Amino acid sequence: xxxxxxxxxxxxxxxxxxxxxxxxxxxxxxxITEGLMDIPVDDKSVxxxxxxxxxxxxxxxxxxxxxxxxxxxxxxxxxxxNREERYHHDYKFAWWVIYATIPIVxxxxxxxxxxxxxxxxxxxxxGSLIVGSGLMWAADQMGRHKRGEEDTTFKDAMLVGxxxxxxxxxxxxxxSGATMSTGLILDLNRVAATRLSxxxxxxxxxxxxxxxxxDAVGAGVDVTPLIVGTVVSFVVAYASIAWxxxxxxxxxxxxxxxxxxxxxxxxxxxLGTGILSA
Numbered sequence: 504x505x506x507x508x509x510x511x512x513x514x515x516x517x518x519x520x521x522x523x524x525x526x527x528x529x530x531x532x533x534x535i536t537e538g539l540m541d542i543p544v545d546d547k548s549v550x551x552x553x554x555x556x557x558x559x560x561x562x563x564x565x566x567x568x569x570x571x572x573x574x575x576x577x578x579x580x581x582x583x584x585n586r587e588e589r590y591h592h593d594y595k596f597a598w599w600v601i602y603a604t605i606p607i608v609x610x611x612x613x614x615x616x617x618x619x620x621x622x623x624x625x626x627x628x629x630g631s632l633i634v635g636s637g638l639m640w641a642a643d644q645m646g647r648h649k650r651g652e653e654d655t656t657f658k659d660a661m662l663v664g665x666x667x668x669x670x671x672x673x674x675x676x677x678x679s680g681a682t683m684s685t686g687l688i689l690d691l692n693r694v695a696a697t698r699l700s701x702x703x704x705x706x707x708x709x710x711x712x713x714x715x716x717x718d719a720v721g722a723g724v725d726v727t728p729l730i731v732g733t734v735v736s737f738v739v740a741y742a743s744i745a746w747x748x749x750x751x752x753x754x755x756x757x758x759x760x761x762x763x764x765x766x767x768x769x770x771x772x773x774l775g776t777g778i779l780s781a
Contacts, residue, residue, distance in 0.1 A: 506548050511540055512728035513735050516556055520739025523560040523708075524701065524747055526639060526680030526759050527766070531628040534674060535770060538625055538779045550619050551715040555729055558712035559736030564701050567744050572705075592653065596702075599657050603664025604706045610668050611711065622672060625774055625781045631675030632767035639684045640760045646687035652695040659689050663696075664703045675767070678704060683756070693751040701744070 507515070518536050522529040533553050542549055565572060578593030588594055611618070621627075666685040670678035679700050686696025773779040 506546060507542065507552055507725075507728045507732075509728050509731050511542065512552075512556075512732035514540070515553065516559065516732040516735025517739050519553070519556050519732070520560055520563070520736040520741075521743050523557060523736070523740055524564070524679050524704075524744055526677050526683050526756060527763055528628070528632060528635070528670070528675045528677035528680065529557070529560075530670070531632055531675035531677070531766075534623070534625055534628050535766075535779075547619065550623065552729065552732065554715035555712050556732040556736045557708045559733035560740035561705055561708040561712070562733075563737050563740035563744060564705055567741060568701065571702075595657070596655070596660070599655075599660035600664075600702055600706065602657075603660040603703055604710075606661075606665045607667045607671060607707050608710065611671055614672060618671060623674065625770060625779060627673060628675035629767050629770040629774065631673040632677075632763045632770065635669075635673075635676040635680050635684075636760045636763040636767070639680050639756050639763075642684035642687040643756045643760075647690045648687070648692040650689070650691045650695060652691075652698055655691065655695065655699060659686070659691065659699070660703065662689065663699055664707075667703070667707055677763075678707075680759070680763075693756070694748065697748060697751050 515533060515536060518532050519529055522532045530553070537543075537549060537553075575593045575597050578588065578591050579597035581588040582591065582594035582597075614622075663682050663685045666681040667678050669681040670676045682700035682703060683693075683696045686699050687693065689696075691699065770779070774781055
């Protein structure tokens, strides 16, 4: 019997869709939600389920940025055939995304027992939410916001891509928060940092979801809840992406910083009083 019901899959799909690309930690919110619904956060089938429904969110990115992705992939294909085309920024950017994904793949495979074990604790989530908030606030203050998407370099892609490891090892840190903060520290403007975060998340999140699919089904999660959670995640994530890009164009990340600190403190309180189990 599945460890996750259809109703729970809908709730988790909504949480995943809303939080995957906002810098508030989707993993953290999913683990909190699972804890409130008495779903064991360290159960292998549950860990796999949450990774799979991320594919719905990443599919929303593919649809939302379809024209951009086609342009980049087309430029990459032309560059493979024609040396002169290899000076085009889109051709180089395609390779940067590939290279920038390698660090998180290596760490993800090497640290899988830790990620699914001790580091899955809600105590880690609570601490990471607060620590990550400090980094995000500092990055927003330090960054000069003077570089656009066309100014990104190989160094930017590698540093931003590698920062995803923080969220992988410390659920609650937020993949989006880590990548956006790194982009801001590198003086990218908020929209450029956000878009770079989206593009670098495509291979990492898609790979994680497909890799965990066999474990999710094999560990006892029915296919139906998986499909439901993934579809709900897609619809909600699409709306979340559209909202976020409009928001960062005119606002700082302070609202997310304050929200994360509040959630982190609340989570510490729930764990400390025994209302939630780590």
